[in-house]
Amino acid sequence: MTETRIIVALDYASADAALTLADRLDPHRCRVKVGKELFTRAGPAVVEQLVKRGFDVFLDLKYHDIPNTVAAACAAAADLGVWMLNVHASGGVAMMQAARERLASLPRRPLLIAVTLLTSLDDDDLTAIGCPGHARERVALLAELSAEADLDGVVCSAREASDLRARLGPERLLVTPGVRPADSANGDQKRIMTPSRAIAAGADHLVIGRPITAAADPQAALSAIEAELAVGSATPR
Template sequence: MTLDRVIIALDFPSKKEALKIVDELDELISFYKVGLELFLNEGKEILKTLKKREKKIFLDLKFHDIPNTVQRAVKTSLNYGVDMLTLHTTGGFEMMKRARETVEEAKIRENVSLKLLGVTVLTSLDSKSLEEIYGLTFDIPSLVKKLAMLAKKTGVDGVVASAHEISTIKEHCGRDFTVVTPGIRLGKLSHDDQKRTVTPQEAFLRGADYIVIGRAVISSQNPREVLLNLFR
């Protein structure tokens, strides 16, 4: 396990709080996730600041809309120099394909290296949750496999998925198909809304290319020490 495959989630409402963690983990972590809360509060300024500090950015906004709208959103996101960008696989083939084409065009014109990732099934959802939403019974591993294969067919670079489904994804989509795994926990958290969680060691053993760690590190009294102990 290496720290260059660890993405720290900056799940904060303000730039000040986010940068405090970035400062504390400075030489240890080069990759950070910016999600909806931080981006909506701070906008492109937080992205500019992270780039100035030579950090990699996982912009996790999970686009899900009609193809034209998502295509335009992806095009705008390319202006920020982000390294990873997410969209929901349930947006469908055409939405993902148009997004991927936009990224490919930018790679040719501007030499960008962004990875476009499809979100499969949120780690906060289990079979019961999906039945409540759709009124149907789903086998989550089978559903994740189907969504990952759809994403692969569109040409996107990989998916965001629970560690429980990594082996199936790699088997059907190839070893070079990137899998980013959230829902990483070091132990039981109170008020935890994640249902399908694993430890960092389990995620990497199952084949995760990157893991996303949030509360387990950023909510601790000593984030740096927690991270160092984790990978000793």
């Protein structure tokens, strides 16, 4: 498919709703994300249906368990034909390495990335769960662990993208949720950024949900974000 930076989050409670939205989008102009609620309610079939429609699918289940269990789950996800999947970096290097090694033997290996810190968490939240310190420092630590495990990249807030790009180099992917056009509500995200600023900070892929999925014309909303990115890329920095 044509390279695109935008991943549309299909955060729906049913396959019918997700597929109806997908049918209003061009699979050559975006990828899609399937998360926990949709996968739990609709199962693997919704992923397979999206793949049949020509979409690259990011399966966002954030696996976090003992190494063998996570490796087996990643292999099962690969069998669905997903483009990318993720694990929690806080599961440790051995867990991430086990997942990478299991996928490496496959003829069509999906990308494997690690979640650093959920974009709904800030410094106060970290203190409340017994991990005092700055969110930026924890993100950097977990990102470096994912690089040690030789994963393809990380999920991070766009606010940490510039620092992680410098730490990880150009070869690791940075996938950023918490991206909102300037005229959109923040929702439950705390560490957010506009699409053009996220790309300028070093992000490779932008996960965008409600600004597209809740729009009266989702494809038009997607086109508006594409136009913003095009203007941003043409603006001298």
